[in-house]
Structure formats: C-alpha cells, structure tokens
Amino acid sequence: MTVKQKGEAKTARIPIKIVPVGAPLKKPDWIRVKAGNSATRFGEIKQILREHQLHTVCEEASCPNIGECFGNGTATFMILGDLCTRRCPFCDVGHGKPLPPDADEPLKLAQTIAAMKLNYVVITSVDRDDLRDGGAQHFADCITQIRALSPRTKIEVLVPDFRGRLDAALDILGTQPPDIMNHNMETVPRLYKQARPGADYAHSLRLLQEFKKRHPQIPSKSGLMVGLGETDEEILATMRDMREYGVEMLTLGQYLAPSGHH
Numbered sequence: 001m002t003v004k005q006k007g008e009a010k011t012a013r014i015p016i017k018i019v020p021v022g023a024p025l026k027k028p029d030w031i032r033v034k035a036g037n038s039a040t041r042f043g044e045i046k047q048i049l050r051e052h053q054l055h056t057v058c059e060e061a062s063c064p065n066i067g068e069c070f071g072n073g074t075a076t077f078m079i080l081g082d083l084c085t086r087r088c089p090f091c092d093v094g095h096g097k098p099l100p101p102d103a104d105e106p107l108k109l110a111q112t113i114a115a116m117k118l119n120y121v122v123i124t125s126v127d128r129d130d131l132r133d134g135g136a137q138h139f140a141d142c143i144t145q146i147r148a149l150s151p152r153t154k155i156e157v158l159v160p161d162f163r164g165r166l167d168a169a170l171d172i173l174g175t176q177p178p179d180i181m182n183h184n185m186e187t188v189p190r191l192y193k194q195a196r197p198g199a200d201y202a203h204s205l206r207l208l209q210e211f212k213k214r215h216p217q218i219p220s221k222s223g224l225m226v227g228l229g230e231t232d233e234e235i236l237a238t239m240r241d242m243r244e245y246g247v248e249m250l251t252l253g254q255y256l257a258p259s260g261h262h
Helices: 007-011 042-049 066-071 105-116 137-147 166-173 189-195 201-214 232-244
Strands: 074-078 120-125 154-158 180-182 220-226 250-256
Touching: 007 042, 007 189, 042 105, 074 105, 105 137, 120 137, 137 154, 137 166, 166 201, 166 250, 189 232, 201 220, 220 232
Parallel strands: 074 120, 120 154, 154 180, 180 220, 220 250
Antiparallel strands: none
C-alpha cells in the first residue's frame, strides 16, 4: 500500500531543517478568504472532479484560494497522481511512491474539460522522478485528448523540471506543444537548497530557454513566491535572469505556509 506523507511526516527528512524564526504573525484582514460552500459552484466542481477521479493542485496543495477559484468554475488540474517524488518544504502536496500513470486519465481529463465548457485550462503535475520521461508523454497525451474534444480551449501546462531527462521530455512535448509553456522558478537561487531540495536554479532556467528556442511562437511563463526571506534585489535579479532566458509572462504570489511544519 502506498503511503502519502504530508506535513511533518513529509518535511522531517529534508536535508535542511525548517527552523522557526518566531511565532507566526497574524494574517491581515485583506488576505483572509471565505471557505467554499458545497451548495454553490464550489461544490459542483468538487463533485465533477470526484466523479472523474481527477486531482487538482488547488486541493492537494491546500491552496487558501480554492473557494474563490472553484466558486468561479476554474481549477488547475494535477495529472500523474497525487504523490510527489520530492519533499519541497514549502508545498503541501503529499510525498510517497507514486502509482504507474493512469492510461485513462487523459481521456477523463478531456471529458471533464468538455463537460465544464472551459475556454482555458491549466495542467500541472507532481514530480515523477520515477518515470524515464518525467511524465512528458502523459502531458502530451492529455493535450491530444483535450484538443480532440475541445479544439477551441487554450491549454497552459505547468511542468516539473524533468531533471536528468530534459532533452527527451522536450522532444516529447514538441509533438503536442501547449498554447502556453509554464515552469515555475519558485524562489531566488540563494534559497533553492532550503525551498527546493532536488531542484536546480540553472537547470530550471535552461528548461525555459530550451523550450523557447524550439518553439519561439509559444509564450513562456514562470512564477515566483515572495515571503520566504528573499530580498527585493534578489527578486529583481531573478526576474532579469528569467527575461534573459526568454520568459515573457510572470506571476508573483505571496507565500502562505499551509502548516507550522512548512
């Protein structure tokens, strides 16, 4: 039986331990959000996801904005299961030994998107270091099925770093390229060992650059969290790096720890 590790069980074995710097501060009123209501569109979206046996990063990462997004009929679909092969301490997605990819998932995902009549979808995944292609073929299969059932739907993929198998993964994605290619840098290089054990800043930049070289017509995108201890100048330097490597779109988000063990 596969065990899902979350919270303290997940972060206890990371190489650089989490050291609290003091009591957590009270969140300001402006950052507070309402919980989702099962009697609204929020409940409808959750029901659709359960019926089709699909995961969302909104649920698995304990995102506080889930009520707003589900309530507006939007979600970021998470493929390749709900168990990640890495233990990034900022993230609440469960760690464990993943199951083999579900061959029916691309069709189920496409059917769900068609039923929801979505104009725009975001597809992400856990890290799958256990797969020879890092899960790239599964991404391509999902894109193929979505375009077959919803040819007008725009598809953004938020991919893992495919570390150790980048060229093969990009070759596969090139057979079914998305409308927008996204890979999150997440944080500044100084904080990579603490925040992203198993990842590499230069490698993530290379992923974005290599895809852009192969597909210059496809917008490239990345994201950064703020609130991990970085400085303003470090953020600006990272933004300059991303622009130099071809990134055209950027999201910035305030980090909110999902528990006291993150």
